Amino acid sequence: MSDAHNEEHQSAIKTPKQLIVAIAAGFLVPIICIVLLVQYVTHDKKVGAGSDSQTAEAVTARISPVADAGFTFKDVNAPKQLLAGEEVFKSTCAACHAAGVAGAPKVGDAGAWGPRIAAGFDKVLDHALHGLRAMPAKGGNPDLDDVEVARAVVYMANQSGGKFKEPAVPAPAAATAAASAASEPVTK
The missing domain is CATH 1.10.760.10 (Cytochrome c-like domain)
Incomplete structure (x- = not known):
């Protein structure tokens, strides 16, 4: 019974040569895994120092006001231009x-x-x-x-098949008031 009990607790390493290989593998396998992981992480191009993200054009685009992108500014004090x-x-x-x-x-x-x-x-x-x-x-x-x-x-x-006439643009109220004021005789 003691022989069966000893066979269950025996290790796979039976010689000193196998022990040296197991110790070397225990150190080398994690080191190789770490080196490969570092290679994988640093292989892609990174944005930051040393890339094109620091060029003058990229910095200008990044700090430009958001309101300048795709907006048309209108002068609210200008006379309104009626659209077609x-x-x-x-x-x-x-x-x-x-x-x-x-x-x-x-x-x-x-x-x-x-x-x-x-x-x-x-x-x-x-x-x-x-x-x-x-x-x-x-x-x-x-x-x-x-x-x-x-x-x-x-x-x-x-x-869509209609034949409506384009509407006439009404004269501005200020222009008609000025025109009527100019046509009245001045009395003193």
């Missing part, structure tokens, strides 16, 4: 009327626009200005002037 119907369509109306979102009639679809065109320009313009069902007033852009909305309605309706 196609421009208003592209900037505001196309989101729904180009794809027919939420039941909006697609531009160019004469079947969908036919009943609206038959109702008349004033009715279609009223719906565009004040909203109808899922469409908000002025297409959701309150900065649009009524004339711009009317131009967009004419553009979309005419692209």
Whole structure:
């Protein structure tokens, strides 16, 4: 029984040569694993010192103001430039009327626009200005002037088989007041 008990507790290392190999492997295997891991981690190009992230162009792009990227600045004190119907369509109306979102009639679809065109320009313009069902007033852009909305309605309706006339631009109130003041005789 003691022989069986001793056989269970015997090691795989039976000679001094096997012991030296086991000790050497115990030191070399972790060192090789560490070297390979360091090679793997440092192999890719790093962003930072020594890369192109420190070039003058990269630094300028990183510290430039966010507001300069893709924005058009407008002078709010300048007189308003009224947009054409196609421009208003592209900037505001196309989101729904180009794809027919939420039941909006697609531009160019004469079947969908036919009943609206038959109702008349004033009715279609009223719906565009004040909203109808899922469409908000002025297409959701309150900065649009009524004339711009009317131009967009004419553009979309005419692209879809209508024959509406382009709306006239009303004269500015200041210009008409100045013109009427100049035509009155001065009395002392």
